[in-house]
Amino acid sequence: MSNVIQLLPDSVANQIAAGEVIQRPASVIKELMENAIDAGATEVQVITKDAGKSLIQVIDNGCGMAETDARMAFERHATSKIREASDLFALQTMGFRGEALASIAAIAQVELKTRRAEDDLGVQINIAASQVESQEPIQCAVGSQFIIKNLFYNVPARRRFLKKTSTELRHIINEFQRVALANPLIALSLYHNDVPMFTLPAGNNKQRVVNMNGKQMGNNLVPINTDTVMIKISGFIGKPESAKKTMGDQFFFVNNRFMKHPYLHRAIMDAYDNILQPETIPAYFIFLEVDPQIIDVNIHPTKTEIKFEDERAIWQILNAAIRESLGKFNVMPSIDFDTTDQIQIPVSGQEMAMTEPTVEINPFYNPFEEENKQSGASYSGGGTTTFQSKGSTQNWENLYADNNSNDQANYSNGPESQERSFEQAQHEPVQQTILSSANTEETNNNSRFFQLKNRYILTSVKSGLMMIDQKRAHERIVFEGFIRTLQSGASLSQKSLFPEELSFGPEEMGMVSELNTDLMTLGLELEKSGDDTFKVLSTPAGLENVSAAQLIDGILTDFRDGEVDLQKEVTEQVATSMAQRAAIPYGKALSGLEMSELFDQLFACQVPNFSPTGKTIISIMDIEEMQKRF
Template sequence: MSNVIQLLPDSVANQIAAGEVIQRPASVIKELMENAIDAGATNIQVITRDAGKSLIQVIDNGCGMNETDARMAFERHATSKIREASDLFALQTMGFRGEALASIAAIAQVELKTRREEDDLGVQINIAASQVESQEPVQCPVGSQFCIKNLFYNVPARRRFLKKTSTELRHIINEFQRVALAHPNVALSLVHNDVPMFSLPAGNIKQRIVNMNGKQMGNNIIPIDTDTVMVKITGFIGKPESAKKTMGDQFFFVNNRFMKHPYLHRAVMDAYDNILQPETIPAYFIFLEVDPQIIDVNIHPTKTEIKFEDERAFWQLLNAAIRESLGKFNMMPSIDFDTTDQIHIPVSNHEGELVEPTVEVNPFYNPFEEERKQPVSSYGSGGTATFRSKASAQGWENLYDGNESNELPDFSALANSEMEKQEPSFEPNEQEQEPVQQTFLSGGTNEESAGSNRFFQLKNRYILTSVKSGLMMIDQKRAHERIIFEGFIRTLQRGASLSQKCLFPEELHFGPEEMAMVNELKPDLLTLGLELQQVNDETFSVLSTPAGLENVSAAQLIDGILTDFRDGEVDLQKEVTEQVATSMARRGAIPYGKVLTTLEMSELFDQLFACMVPNFSPSGKTIISIMDMDEMQKRFM
């Protein structure tokens, strides 16, 4: 029997490794930029075509490589940064595994030109599918030039899983921004399809944030700076009023390495507790400097997840640092002490005398006069209430007239005598109304009672109404989403948009990534009634908005749409339009917590059941739930 176990060829092993390290074109750019920074580059250029599918070019002015190192760099597990296992816990560089270049060469056509400063000539190497096709001397500047063509050309199944150009470009921008923020002392540029997208000069971290996100960001962030024995925390956090519903401006860095850490993100959100608008997220650019021995960066192939030795301690320190910064810059709500009815303490004047406070006293004030003026209820008191009002009118001192002893008068006798003088009446008068028992959610006999009892709003979130089978519960926000969505769909089917011109056009400011997304979605937004005009490289002007969306501003609407599309994976044009309609419906629907009148609930009910699909929201969530009579009866057994 032949042997079953055998070693994989290097080319196949490299393709398997590429599936972990190289997920998309953005992964190639990340690895090459980090290698350039480790090589000491002060200027890095990134050039892409078709979002990296056909071309990725990374040019740096780093130290370069000689002929032997250039050839060895494409071997698997070849690295200049690790000599033994203990080096993994003292890492200060970006790349270290030695899998990146080998993985890239396994699934693309790679050309490398590199030269050291002390060499007269450089070397050019061409590799395709892990096979070296040529190696020869070449004249080139100091540094390295990587040219990656036709990514996944020899793995068609992987190439089919790549998303459309705009989606892959967003991932490239995300990776570029992470490297740019971690290394503000390095000049960086990004060009896509011959269009410059970023040109970031070297500077400090705040200049890098402003150059990357737009000038308005500089006015919306405050510094954070805390130094402890365990960690040094620096960077910038967003002001509460500038928080957005859009994710994307949240960055954590540990020893200048970008990381994703949901646990520490909760520490940030907890520090902003009670000072943010609902469902908004502040921007933050936080840098942690720690001892490399207390973290593990080797738990994920892309090195974006980091394990801390004591995460709870880091959580507390980060939370306290953010609270301190918010308080230092008066971002926390101040305590406003009310001075109404406060006791006045006399203070001395210049002559040493006390200033006597002015107090007005009414010697004829009778506290029982107010009680006599108030209407008297007979429920639960009978004639005793009448007696008390008369006793108050006479004054309590009259009850003691003629009583020379220290004994108290017989109040029960007085009460009985007063009760005998007045016949008790049980008929309701103007001030005494017989209590009326109202039936909850029951049908009335007239139009007014039927309208008032048909619907009931619970917790300003659900609409309850009685139906034949039991009790119907309607989610008011999802119901309104369905109504708006189907209205948009009918508009698209008619081929005409319903919009209203803005009397005073609103200006919206975006970063480069958001500008690319808005330009991509402009045709679909215009179809649905939202007309935008680009003013400059970071500003759009809102010319018209969809009719019927009074609950949301254009800024909130665009912000919500960008949130939905930031990680959206939509390919077909029809699906894009429907996705925009879904997002606009979600942002334009009445929010939870809004009090609805009976008429509004009735109209919402009627419009919902006029929809084609009244049971589910555009995103597929349940709108209607019915509790039948059998289930209700079981609750009372």
């Protein structure tokens, strides 16, 4: 029997490594930008076409490479940063394993032009599928220029699994932002299809955050700064009122390396406890500086997961630092009693005699009645009334009579009527507590509906008790209304008398431009008025209680994090998102007429049992189950 174990060819091994390191065009940009920064570049330019599927070009003004180094850089595990195993625990640079360029060259056509400052000529190398096609001297600028063409051209299965251009572009923007935030002293720019998306000058951390996310972000930042023996924490956190429904502006950096760390994310959320809107997440840009020997950055191929030696202690320090910043800048609510001009009430001693005040007043005096103004306000012939006779039945009767003018005659007819009215006054508050709904007429007409905790609508049906989730029910009603609008081709919109102006970051501008046609079909008409602003010319009819800013922010949030579902049209996703934002919220009290109308509209829908996202709307507790409970 022949031997079955053999070594893989380098080209095959590099393609396997590419499956871990190069997942999509954004992965290529991340690796090349980090290499440029490690080379000492002060300016890095990224150019893409078709979201990196056709072309990725990264140009830097770093130190460049000699001819031999340029050739060796494409070999697997070739690195300038590691000499021995102990170097892994003292890393201060980004890339270090020497797999990135070898992996890229295995699945794309690569062209490299590079020159050092001390060399008269540079070198140009062309590689495709791990095979060197040419290597020759060339005249070029100091630094390096990588041109990556036709990514995954020799791995068609991987290329087919790439998402649509807009989705891949969002991943590129995310990777670009992570590198840019970690390196504010380096000028960075990103172009897509010859259109500039980011042009970030060198500056400090706050300038980089504002330049990247728009001017509105600068007004919502709270600085954080803590220095301990174990760790140094700096950066910015967002104000609670600027928190959004889902994640998008949350960044952790350790020694200028981006990382994902759910455990430390919980430390931040714990610090914001009780000051955030429900189901919202604040923005944060936090930079951690630690001794490289107490972290391990080599636990994941993309190096986005980092292991700390003592995560619990860092959790506590980070949580305390966030709380301190929120309190220092008066973000957290506090109870502060103002003692200015406060009346000083002396503390009584045993020697002080306590006497009850006997000021005579008339509680039924009405200054708006001319007769009372002239006569001095004697009420029902009883003269002035004092509160000294606290248990007086007649005083309570007069008080109740004043509040119920229709029954005043009953209270002035004698002892029997007084006893009856006093008994009625005793029991009436109890009845009002039990029937704490709107008016009596409406309750009688719609008594078959009852609202529980301002969240569920209860009603009796033939089989038992029906429970309806009011928010999900309204989502289904609004969603099907939007769908009918789309099918009929009619745009139901309401023009804005004073168009609202909304400001967006570069990533959001691209998303708004992409979705603008579908938004207009639904009645949300936007017009570009500047490099980063849109004017809201009209909003969908029937959504007057929802601001355009909240509606658009919710739609962009839905599209930011998840991939576009290929089984649904974009318009249907927009309709779903708009329905979720426009639906009546939990906690809103509904009248009997409103519950009845919601009930009727729900069962006029094609799919009344489920919300647009597939959640249950209706649940029925049958009679048998109720009998078992008793």
